[in-house]
Amino acid sequence: MESRLRNFCIIAHIDHGKSTLADRLIEYTGTLTEREMKDQVLDTMDLERERGITIKMQAVRLVYKAKDGNEYVLNLIDTPGHVDFSYEVSRSLAACEGALLVVDAAQGVEAQTLANLYLALENDLEIIPVINKIDLPNANPERIKEELAEIGLDPDEAILASAKTGEGVEEILEAVVQRIPAPTGQENGPLKALIFDSQYDSYRGVIAYIRVVQGQVRTGDTITFMASKKSFDVDGLGVFTPKLMPVKTLSAGEVGCLITGVKNVKDVRVGDTVTSKDNPADAPLPGYRKATPMVFSGVYPVDNDAFTDLRDALERLQLNDAALEFEPESSAALGFGFRCGFLGLLHMEIVQERLEREYDLELITTAPSVRYKVLKTDGEELMVDNPAFLPKPQEIEAIFEPYVKGFIIVPQNYVGPVMELAQDKRGEFVTMEYLDTSRVRLIYELPLSEILMDFFDKLKSRSRGYASFDYQFSGYKEANLVKLDILVNGKPVDALSTIVHRDKAYHRGRELAKKLKEIIPRQLFEVPIQAAIGNKIIARETVKALRKDVLAKCYGGDITRKRKLLEKQKEGKRRMKALGNVEIPQEAFMAVLQTDD
Amino acid sequence: MGRGLYIHIPICRSKCYYCDFASYPLNRFTERDLDLYVLAIEYELKHLLSQETRPVELTSVYVGGGTPPLIDTSRLVLIMEAVHKYFDLATGCELTVELNPLTCTPETLRGLAKAGFNRFSLGVQSFDDYTLMKLGRAHSAQEARAAIGLLKENFDNISFDLIYGVPDDDPARWKRDLETALEFDPDHLSLYSLQVEEDTPLAQLIKRGFCDPVDEGLQADQWDWACDRLYPTDYRHYEISNWAKPGKESRHNLGYWLYDPYYGVGAGASGFLDGQRYRNTSDPWEYTQIMRSSLKGRFPAAEFVERLTPEQMAAERIILALRTADGLNLEDIPGMSSAEFWRRYGEKLTYYREMGLVWRRRQRIGLTEAGMALSNRIFLMFMP
Numbered sequence A: 001m002e003s004r005l006r007n008f009c010i011i012a013h014i015d016h017g018k019s020t021l022a023d024r025l026i027e028y029t030g031t032l033t034e035r036e037m038k039d040q041v042l043d044t045m046d047l048e049r050e051r052g053i054t055i056k057m058q059a060v061r062l063v064y065k066a067k068d069g070n071e072y073v074l075n076l077i078d079t080p081g082h083v084d085f086s087y088e089v090s091r092s093l094a095a096c097e098g099a100l101l102v103v104d105a106a107q108g109v110e111a112q113t114l115a116n117l118y119l120a121l122e123n124d125l126e127i128i129p130v131i132n133k134i135d136l137p138n139a140n141p142e143r144i145k146e147e148l149a150e151i152g153l154d155p156d157e158a159i160l161a162s163a164k165t166g167e168g169v170e171e172i173l174e175a176v177v178q179r180i181p182a183p184t185g186q187e188n189g190p191l192k193a194l195i196f197d198s199q200y201d202s203y204r205g206v207i208a209y210i211r212v213v214q215g216q217v218r219t220g221d222t223i224t225f226m227a228s229k230k231s232f233d234v235d236g237l238g239v240f241t242p243k244l245m246p247v248k249t250l251s252a253g254e255v256g257c258l259i260t261g262v263k264n265v266k267d268v269r270v271g272d273t274v275t276s277k278d279n280p281a282d283a284p285l286p287g288y289r290k291a292t293p294m295v296f297s298g299v300y301p302v303d304n305d306a307f308t309d310l311r312d313a314l315e316r317l318q319l320n321d322a323a324l325e326f327e328p329e330s331s332a333a334l335g336f337g338f339r340c341g342f343l344g345l346l347h348m349e350i351v352q353e354r355l356e357r358e359y360d361l362e363l364i365t366t367a368p369s370v371r372y373k374v375l376k377t378d379g380e381e382l383m384v385d386n387p388a389f390l391p392k393p394q395e396i397e398a399i400f401e402p403y404v405k406g407f408i409i410v411p412q413n414y415v416g417p418v419m420e421l422a423q424d425k426r427g428e429f430v431t432m433e434y435l436d437t438s439r440v441r442l443i444y445e446l447p448l449s450e451i452l453m454d455f456f457d458k459l460k461s462r463s464r465g466y467a468s469f470d471y472q473f474s475g476y477k478e479a480n481l482v483k484l485d486i487l488v489n490g491k492p493v494d495a496l497s498t499i500v501h502r503d504k505a506y507h508r509g510r511e512l513a514k515k516l517k518e519i520i521p522r523q524l525f526e527v528p529i530q531a532a533i534g535n536k537i538i539a540r541e542t543v544k545a546l547r548k549d550v551l552a553k554c555y556g557g558d559i560t561r562k563r564k565l566l567e568k569q570k571e572g573k574r575r576m577k578a579l580g581n582v583e584i585p586q587e588a589f590m591a592v593l594q595t596d597d
Numbered sequence B: 001m002g003r004g005l006y007i008h009i010p011i012c013r014s015k016c017y018y019c020d021f022a023s024y025p026l027n028r029f030t031e032r033d034l035d036l037y038v039l040a041i042e043y044e045l046k047h048l049l050s051q052e053t054r055p056v057e058l059t060s061v062y063v064g065g066g067t068p069p070l071i072d073t074s075r076l077v078l079i080m081e082a083v084h085k086y087f088d089l090a091t092g093c094e095l096t097v098e099l100n101p102l103t104c105t106p107e108t109l110r111g112l113a114k115a116g117f118n119r120f121s122l123g124v125q126s127f128d129d130y131t132l133m134k135l136g137r138a139h140s141a142q143e144a145r146a147a148i149g150l151l152k153e154n155f156d157n158i159s160f161d162l163i164y165g166v167p168d169d170d171p172a173r174w175k176r177d178l179e180t181a182l183e184f185d186p187d188h189l190s191l192y193s194l195q196v197e198e199d200t201p202l203a204q205l206i207k208r209g210f211c212d213p214v215d216e217g218l219q220a221d222q223w224d225w226a227c228d229r230l231y232p233t234d235y236r237h238y239e240i241s242n243w244a245k246p247g248k249e250s251r252h253n254l255g256y257w258l259y260d261p262y263y264g265v266g267a268g269a270s271g272f273l274d275g276q277r278y279r280n281t282s283d284p285w286e287y288t289q290i291m292r293s294s295l296k297g298r299f300p301a302a303e304f305v306e307r308l309t310p311e312q313m314a315a316e317r318i319i320l321a322l323r324t325a326d327g328l329n330l331e332d333i334p335g336m337s338s339a340e341f342w343r344r345y346g347e348k349l350t351y352y353r354e355m356g357l358v359w360r361r362r363q364r365i366g367l368t369e370a371g372m373a374l375s376n377r378i379f380l381m382f383m384p
Ligand SMILES: Nc1nc2c(ncn2[C@@H]2O[C@H](COP(=O)(O)OP(=O)(O)O)[C@@H](O)[C@H]2O)c(=O)[nH]1
Pocket: A012, A013, A014, A015, A016, A017, A018, A019, A020, A021, A052, A053, A054, A081, A132, A133, A134, A135, A136, A161, A162, A163, A164, A165
């Protein structure tokens, strides 16, 4: 049986056609009837469909009758493509023996193609390069082959395909069977299964996605989660077709899901090992390196009473999103909320959107920050991810900020503007290499905080959309940083503080004060907005007092209409946060991001 | 407590650029339409009265529009006869009719006298031809002056409507207009700030760049200026947009602010009875049709009826009274004691008092002129 099993995934730069190809594979193997076949079946969440990106990987079991006459079971594991989610990619890679590396036949190798390729190689996966979209008029498979050779792959092994027309799909399936090794692993011996993902379902409780590495698990067995040491009965096992289909056993090499009715999210940790209670394994499988959040922001309910709802929602989300971190914090301006850690900006946006949409919460989020390392004069070392908690300047010996290694792939004629941008963003040039005759790969050391601002947008605009970007954390570097405070009506607003480079502080302060002046509506009195470093005010703007807000129109006896106008106004006000007597709209707290250098 | 009757005549000669009231050009109505409309009003009056258990005495009747005289004063006479037929009128009952400079002919005025009106509200809007043109008014400044002259020869108790905050307005224009109005010595003044409503020709003109959007700073200046100009005169600023000589306050409009019930009759008219607010369909032909059929329910022509919740009633009572110079008597709030009122709003009101926006005298609170200018912001706290 084992030899008829293949576990593989598809990796690609965003939009190169990973989801579409997965659909074709499912269709080709007849896993879904045509009626069930919606486009991009693997992207299940509404949000994913809308944004066209894959956040959450899932496994699908395909049954394929190969040319050698045998039936094979192919487990296809979908992976996210965006740079924020490289951690999730690495989790799904650990459940596979091989990967289809999809490259767009017109666009060629991009930053995330490389990042994903390296992750796959680290996991010893067999790589099958697929040049996709060869149906496009501007497809140039020969050029793409050159690029593949440049990054160390054998161009002759590449399969030419079109996920749109279905061309090459059979060849891909044959290659999966022929080139990707069957999983190795002992069917006898104590159970060891890796939890590579989990999901919460309100009926079934926690569903753990597992890859059985050794032994077998059967419905009715009692299993133990090795990290939490908790034991549960196996209520059910299933595989995805991609609908959940119950099975009686999962054996070494197989991928499926495990239902135990566990209600507590914390008992089922992604990366943990499942073993048998009666016949436990002596050591767990090597887990994952924990995803480290890089971006932090305060998330507060608009309505303070919704604090516990927010906590419950975050706990639920965390179950399907192991990378999300949160802990309670409070702000003088915003009340009680959570400091959340995210993998990157996109991850942050997705979490916020899911909280608002799926859990119906109204939120205020503060501008994202990185996590600084602060060495105090008394020798103590602190990690600060909320600018409001930066110690006083006189107590600080040094501040270190996270740097990333940034990989930019860009056509040669845009190298100039892109290098200028990287320099603006305090980047340090590392190297530049040619990918082919016309495209260049630049490597920069960049402060992560600068990437949070608006790096992607600027990169895209300076390269007319041609540049692609990926980064990985590279370490901490000392920097000349100061805390920029914002005072509204004379009072500092903790949630508006940011940490910025000293050289940029004046400029940023002025921009921010100006921006806030636009965002904060007129109040019954004049509201000064000041930017300050320590005790020094570096910028000042004034929101002039509102002079007139009155219904002085003749409405006859139509009082309802008058009232409706007030109701509308009240609704707008509800979405504001009162700081003393000043009302601030939610956008103000994100304004820091929009200032332009 | 009084009880008012509002009758809507949805007819104008042409449509003003800023208008979003229920009104249609006269040429869309046949003579028969107009006759049927009068009949429909009579049916509605009769129907409303049939819903009452005892006779009803009215303290005010207000015939507005549109431009009521355009229906022909003979028809207004019929309408007023119907009012007398079904309702009792209190002694000194205020009987207002709205009119427009173009309808102020000696003949029309004779007709209005015959119908029994004793208060005349004239839509002057401006004494500046350029401004009248921007507003799409059908009359000229000269016609307005002539109309006023004629009105004053025949009647007492005259009110003018004037408008400020017109796009591309000139601050001097407003001052001149108000001075001119004062020279004519009206008994009552309604000063309205122009509101650009969606889907009006004016909104289109602004959107296409033919004129600038309304300048809110200038509107505020103009309001301030009018308040200051009228402060030392006999005119009392008795409601946010209304000034009157002593005893000349509009009884009918005060009824709205003091939470008196009122009937609304005719297409597009709104009424307030027994805690219910309703608004009739604004289509006069549909309205006529409905009234000629067998009438069902309390408000047969209503396109909208709403029974106010106790919270909405309390909020409305507070907000409407605060529009007036006399303010709110805290004992008048339905379902809320004055202690409860202070518990809920005391802190904010004290703060507004310190800012000079709110005054308090024993059980009464009210807005100062500065408070009136910002009244929407203050009212928000009372909204349920
Ligand atoms: N012409 C053409 N378009 C394709 C092909 N494969 C995918 N696409 C389109 O490329 C876009 C991105 O595809 P998607 O599968 O979502 O990419 P992913 O981000 O890698 O999952 C979609 O608009 C697809 O319809 C192909 O073979 N040919």
